[in-house]
Amino acid sequence: MIKYRKYGILIILTSFSGFVQAQTDVDLTKQTVDTNESASHIWFLASDELKGRDTGSPEIDIAASYIAAQFRKYGVLPVTGDSGYYQAVPLEATKPPSQGTLHAGDFSFTIGENLVALQATNITAEHPVLFLEFAMPEELTRENVKGKIIIAKAGKSGERNPRSFFSLSRDKRKAAKENGAVALVELYNSTAFPWSMLLNFLNREQLRLAGNDNETDQDNFGHLWVYDPGNAFYAYLSDNKKIAARIGLTSKERTAVKATNVIGMVEGTDPELKNEYILLSAHYDHIGYKTGTHGEDSIYNGARDNAIGVAAILSAAQGFGKYPPKRSVIFLACTGEEKGLLGSKWFAENPPVALHKIVYNLNIDGGGYNDVTKVSIVGLHRTTAEKHLISAVHDFGLEPIADPAPEQNLFDRSDNVSFAAKGIPAPTFSTGFTSFDEEIMKYYHQVTDEAESLDYDYLAKYFLSYVLAARRIANMEETPFWTKGDKYEEAGRKLYELNK
Numbered sequence: 001m002i003k004y005r006k007y008g009i010l011i012i013l014t015s016f017s018g019f020v021q022a023q024t025d026v027d028l029t030k031q032t033v034d035t036n037e038s039a040s041h042i043w044f045l046a047s048d049e050l051k052g053r054d055t056g057s058p059e060i061d062i063a064a065s066y067i068a069a070q071f072r073k074y075g076v077l078p079v080t081g082d083s084g085y086y087q088a089v090p091l092e093a094t095k096p097p098s099q100g101t102l103h104a105g106d107f108s109f110t111i112g113e114n115l116v117a118l119q120a121t122n123i124t125a126e127h128p129v130l131f132l133e134f135a136m137p138e139e140l141t142r143e144n145v146k147g148k149i150i151i152a153k154a155g156k157s158g159e160r161n162p163r164s165f166f167s168l169s170r171d172k173r174k175a176a177k178e179n180g181a182v183a184l185v186e187l188y189n190s191t192a193f194p195w196s197m198l199l200n201f202l203n204r205e206q207l208r209l210a211g212n213d214n215e216t217d218q219d220n221f222g223h224l225w226v227y228d229p230g231n232a233f234y235a236y237l238s239d240n241k242k243i244a245a246r247i248g249l250t251s252k253e254r255t256a257v258k259a260t261n262v263i264g265m266v267e268g269t270d271p272e273l274k275n276e277y278i279l280l281s282a283h284y285d286h287i288g289y290k291t292g293t294h295g296e297d298s299i300y301n302g303a304r305d306n307a308i309g310v311a312a313i314l315s316a317a318q319g320f321g322k323y324p325p326k327r328s329v330i331f332l333a334c335t336g337e338e339k340g341l342l343g344s345k346w347f348a349e350n351p352p353v354a355l356h357k358i359v360y361n362l363n364i365d366g367g368g369y370n371d372v373t374k375v376s377i378v379g380l381h382r383t384t385a386e387k388h389l390i391s392a393v394h395d396f397g398l399e400p401i402a403d404p405a406p407e408q409n410l411f412d413r414s415d416n417v418s419f420a421a422k423g424i425p426a427p428t429f430s431t432g433f434t435s436f437d438e439e440i441m442k443y444y445h446q447v448t449d450e451a452e453s454l455d456y457d458y459l460a461k462y463f464l465s466y467v468l469a470a471r472r473i474a475n476m477e478e479t480p481f482w483t484k485g486d487k488y489e490e491a492g493r494k495l496y497e498l499n500k
């Protein structure tokens with residue numbers, strides 16, 4: 001009887017303390033985050049005055065200044081040294097060559113029409129052609145390519161996916177260049193990715209990290225893709241192997257572009273765990289505005305993509321500034337996501353603390369939502385923090401779902417992958433979407449993605465879920481990691497030296 005009573009009390013105490021604990025996290029999150037203030041961040045960042053926060057624009061710097069000011073207000077400290085909250089991200093813009101032509105036999109190609117230049121230099125000359133079916137790197141090493149223009153199909157035998165053409169193309173270029181060829185011309189006619197789209201994608205001003213590739217125009221090499229519908233040029237070359245081609249090409253124009261990541265930190269409370277960092281990231285850039293429009297809305301405000309995400313990390317900054325968790329937390333507002341994850345790549349190469357000290361990244365990004373009962377977490381099941389992501393979303397009355405469009409490979413398309421590729425477990429929190437339907441496409445990268453079109457009751461729960469999930473992960477007893485067999489598990493083992 002006595003024993004029984006003791007047990008009874010014990011059970012009551014245990015469940016009571018569990019209850020108090022569970023309540024505390026949720027209550028603490030509600031008490032420390034002002035969701036009206038979270039919403040106000042969206043209204044500011046997505047305002048017309050910021051003109052769509054294009055990377056390299058003057059307006060995105062106003063957004064950076066605003067984010068840094070919020071960090072200061074919330075008691076979040078700078079980690080990047082003398083420059084305060086700012087991390088300079090050196091970029092360069094490259095413009096397509098002003099001239100580009102190729103003539104061979106009866107065939108002519110012109111830049112912007114049926115020719116794009118992947119790499120360009122000033123060449124105006126005629127050279128003998130070496131025609132190969134695919135010009136694989138080993139062939140280019142074997143054959144005498146010196147002083148020749150190599151012409152071959154893009155891709156390789158049996159490969160139909162144009163995405164893979166790009167990486168192959170780099171290897172071919174390297175081999176052709178190293179062995180003394182003048183130029184590499186690849187013939188393209190994939191319908192999986194139509195030429196017109198390829199042209200739009202490649203024949204425009206592009207931004208990239210400065211000094212991040214070892215190939216420059218000083219290499220004196222031309223790398224062209226030309227459109228060859230129906231393999232007509234290919235057939236001609238097969239019949240006329242001993243011809244010469246004339247190239248007229250100018251180099252790409254490059255200009256330096258200034259861009260900035262905004263970074264803040266809250267130190268953890270646990271004497272041991274504070275040496276581990278949780279990284280909360282959201283990109284704050286968007287795609288700017290259309291020029292040449294009259295009267296109509298021309299600004300891509302990027303409320304969903306990704307003012308919401310920035311508002312969420314600022315909500316976490318507000319909460320953790322008041323009441324820090326056990327682990328330290330870094331807040332990162334990234335630039336250049338829309339231009340190819342540039343800010344996050346730069347951060348991953350130039351982290352303000354050693355990368356292996358960053359044990360988790362909870363990125364937040366999204367193109368929109370079509371279900372306000374849900375939170376979509378891309379990579380939900382891929383880390384050992386899964387249960388905390390799920391419980392945090394449940395605790396605010398929402399339903400977590402994993403990546404609803406696996407075929408889109410979203411995990412590898414936002415800033416989280418810059419960290420995942422280094423080995424850091426890194427899912428992405430997104431507003432509830434169940435498929436890429438009309439409701440999503442109505443706003444995704446459209447001028448309609450504005451602050452007034454959002455559901456703020458839903459967003460309040462969304463912000464609180466994110467902050468609570470981040471807090472629970474920052475307080476986890478064991479260090480979170482990839483689940484077994486994940487694509488990035490081995491990178492993680494290497495980063496954290498778990499194989500030793």
Ligand SMILES: [Zn+2]
Pocket residue numbers: 283305306337365366367
């Ligand atoms: Zn985005």
